[in-house]
Amino acid sequence: MPLIRSTTIIAVKHQGNVAMAGDGQVTLQTTVLKHGARKVRRLYQGKILAGFAGSVADAQSLSDTFEKKLESAGGNLTRAAVDFAKEWRTDRILRRLEAMMIVSDGELLYILSGDGNVVEPDDGVAAIGSGGSFAAAAAKALVANTSLTASEIASEAMRIAAEICIYTNTNVTMETIP
Numbered sequence: 001m002p003l004i005r006s007t008t009i010i011a012v013k014h015q016g017n018v019a020m021a022g023d024g025q026v027t028l029q030t031t032v033l034k035h036g037a038r039k040v041r042r043l044y045q046g047k048i049l050a051g052f053a054g055s056v057a058d059a060q061s062l063s064d065t066f067e068k069k070l071e072s073a074g075g076n077l078t079r080a081a082v083d084f085a086k087e088w089r090t091d092r093i094l095r096r097l098e099a100m101m102i103v104s105d106g107e108l109l110y111i112l113s114g115d116g117n118v119v120e121p122d123d124g125v126a127a128i129g130s131g132g133s134f135a136a137a138a139a140k141a142l143v144a145n146t147s148l149t150a151s152e153i154a155s156e157a158m159r160i161a162a163e164i165c166i167y168t169n170t171n172v173t174m175e176t177i178p
Contacts, residue, residue, distance in 0.1 A: 007022065007023065007025075007039055007052070007053040007054070007128070007129035007130060007131075007167070007168075008022065008023045008053075008127070008128075008129045008130060008131030008132055008134070008135050008158065008161045008162075008165060008167075008168040009021070009022045009039060009040065009051035009052070009053050009102055009127065009128050009129050009132065009135075010022075010051075010125070010126070010127045010132070010135040010136065010139055010154050010157050010158060010161070011049070011051065011102045011104055011109055011125070011126045011127070011154070012124060012125055012139050012143065012150045012151075012153045012154045012157070013104070013109045013124035013125075013150065014124055014143055014149070014150040014153060015149060015150060016178065017106075017149065017150040017151070017176060017177065017178050018049065018104045018106050018109060018150060018176065018177045019149075019150040019151040019153070019154040019155075019174060019175075019176045020040050020049045020050075020051050020102065020104060020154065020174065020175050020176075021040060021051075021151075021154040021155060021157075021158050021172050021173065021174040021175075022038075022039035022040040022051050022052075022129075022158075022172065022173050023039070023131070023158060023161075023162060023168045023169050023170070023171060023172055024036040024037045024038070024039070024169055024171035024172070024173065025037070025167060025168060025169035025171070026056070027166075027167050032169075035169060035171050036171050037056070038173050039051055039052050039053070039059070039173065040052075040173045040174065040175050041063070041175070042175060043063070043066065043067050043070060043103075044067060044070040044071070044075050045075075047075060047105060047106075047177075048070060048075070048077060048103060048104070048105050049102075049103065049104045049105075049175050049177060050063060050066065050101055050102070050103045051101065051102045051103075051128070052099055052100070052101055053099060053100045053101075053128040053129035053130075053132070054097070054098050054099025054100060054129075055097070055098050055099055058097035058098055058099040059099045059101075061094075061097060062088070062094070062097060062099050062101060063101075065084065065087065065088075065094065066080065066084050066101065066103070066112075069081075069083050069084040069087075075105075077103065077104075077105040077108050077110070078108060078110075081103060081110050081112055081118045082118055084112065085112055085113075085116050085117065085118045086116065088112070088113075088114050088116070089114065089115060089116035094114070097114060098114075099114070100112065100113050100114075100128040100129070101113075101128075102126045102127075102128055104177065105177070106177035106178065108120065109121060109124065109126055110126075111126050111128060123140060123143065124143070125139045125140050125143060127139070127157075129167075129168075130165055130167040130168065131161035131162070131164065131165030131167060131168035132161075134160060134161040134164045134165055134168075135157040135158060135160065135161035135168075136157070138156065138157040138160040138161065139153050139154065139156075139157040142156060142157065150176065151174060151176050154174060155172065155174065158170070158172045
């Protein structure tokens with residue numbers, strides 16, 4: 001099976017706001033299959049932001065499972081994230097899924113992975129995917145050295161990542177929570 005590569009997701013918590021952005025490119029080996037994929041969306045009555053990196057089918061399955069955890073936790077992001085990470089790690093089917101997530105309710109920001117990790121970044125910057133490290137580096141520099149808003153930082157970080165990472169494009173979807 002050919003390797004599908006895609007995605008840069010960045011989330012920035014800054015000045016009381018959270019902005020989450022994701023590029024739209026999906027690549028199969030040396031071919032761009034899609035330019036406008038939507039990898040950032042709202043969950044739980046529009047109150048939670050979620051960004052996904054990895055296989056589309058896997059990300060959709062994880063999104064559905066995470067949304068069920070949010071419902072059963074009454075929207076409590078921490079409880080839902082921990083319960084979700086436990087299930088992801090131990091469930092025989094889910095643990096085979098290859099994806100990562102960033103989730104936020106505007107106050108909390110977590111990176112979730114299939115090995116059971118629920119990581120809250122120290123500095124309010126979280127990034128995943130093929131261009132994640134490029135976007136994170138840019139965002140961290142912008143947070144420390146500019147007065148830009150969270151959404152401006154996320155946008156600029158995505159632009160920089162797209163200039164460096166061949167699996168990232170400038171067709172960006174952004175969602176914010178004040």
